[in-house]
Amino acid sequence: MRSIARPQAPQSWDAGAAAQDLAVRYGDLAAPDLLRHMIEREFPGRIAVVSSFGAESAVILTLVAAVDPATPVIFLDTGKHFSATLTYRDILMDRLKLTDVRSIEPDPLQLAEHDPVGGPEDELWQRDSGFCCHLRKVLPLERALEGFPAWITGRKRFHGGERSALTTVEAVDGRVKINPLARWTPVEVAAAFRAHRLPPHPLVDEGYPSIGCAPCTRPVAIGEAVRAGRWVGLEKTECGIH
Template sequence: MQLSLSRRGHLNDPAVSPAGPTATGDLPGAVREENARLVEKHADELYDAPADVILAWAREHVPGRLAVTLSMENTVLAELAARHTPDADLLFLDTGYHFEETLAVARDVDRRYPQTLVTATPTLTRAEQDAAYGPGLYRRDPAACCRMRKVEPLAVHLTPYAGWVTGLRRADGPTRAHAPALSLDATGRLKISPLVTWSLVDTEAFIADHDLIRHPLTTQGYPSIGCATCTLPVADGEDPRAGRWAGQNKTECGLHS
């Protein structure tokens, strides 16, 4: 893959992504208009609605294909999707830096649930990124690393869909405290978050009650799990996301901001 060189010598500028698609394709105008109408009409009534109601609404109203995004931190959304939106695809973002336990959960999800599991991957492998931008970009410029390995791959893979389901919870921190259950993303797609009212206790109870696939690190001090290179365990009582990008001035990867 040919990448233009930066003024820093043999390394590329991390502000410039590698060659290839980086954005979501355009929605048909009629779908964009219908999505906007749906948000205007239904966002308020769904704001504090239960997860099953939100997903039943999505199955009835989304004007096209639906993707359910999974971090594999837990498999609640996979279970709910199997029950309430069985025609939706499951979408997993494999950054190339995940814990092995996360990848094992993804394999288990693929075996357990009948929906198609789509795996989105970055343009560059880890080795290619190291060669192009230098080793340890996640430490030197975590925003650039997240952009190239999370934000852009997800954007590209959302192109076929009219809407996507996220696992956002308001309890996850102040940046998410007022997250809507239904909104439009920057591309005009429906962004649907059925777990916004859930706490970690609610999540754990649902996992236990329904014998869901469990990410083993969630019982080892990792209430929020991202890339292995950028996630640490947290102490009891700490913000659940305190272990994400520990030591960095960063709290979000960019997928929801």
């Protein structure tokens, strides 16, 4: 993969030590309680949620909104999303009264250089999917997280792969990462959708249990892993932001 300089998180504090301390004090709490402590007590005004507004995103966003609907929500608008995802984003913003959703786009100068509109017939995602994710997700997220020592994800162990050993609190790239739903099961996710009467992503009923950019996501067959439809035929299982 080609390289573009990646901004680094501020190193004025020890994120690893902070994560260890937080894990001891809060790591075993239920998701709502963990989120309340992180948003209100440990990182007031200094923590954000990163959401794809994908198949299960409504759950973590609902729990965050219950604590503070003004918590910043970062959505990486790659320019390659399904139109249904953009519609779903707007539906959840309105439904949950989220007041600070930030749609972050890739740097236009970098896109013009590496993946120009009207460029080669084989777009960047076809030639180098890793670099495409780096350009459209990793670098924009680093910019968006500037000033935030901590962020929240909706990842879960049952997604498999690198997520199988996920902890509720970890340190990554100089920041604390909170994964409140790490231990949740598919049954619990489905129960949360019912309990909160959450609208499903429009593509879920079409066989998409995990939804990323349109060119690199396909429906999965019965019995396949949740994320089997992501980057089919490639060794990669993550976009690089985790």
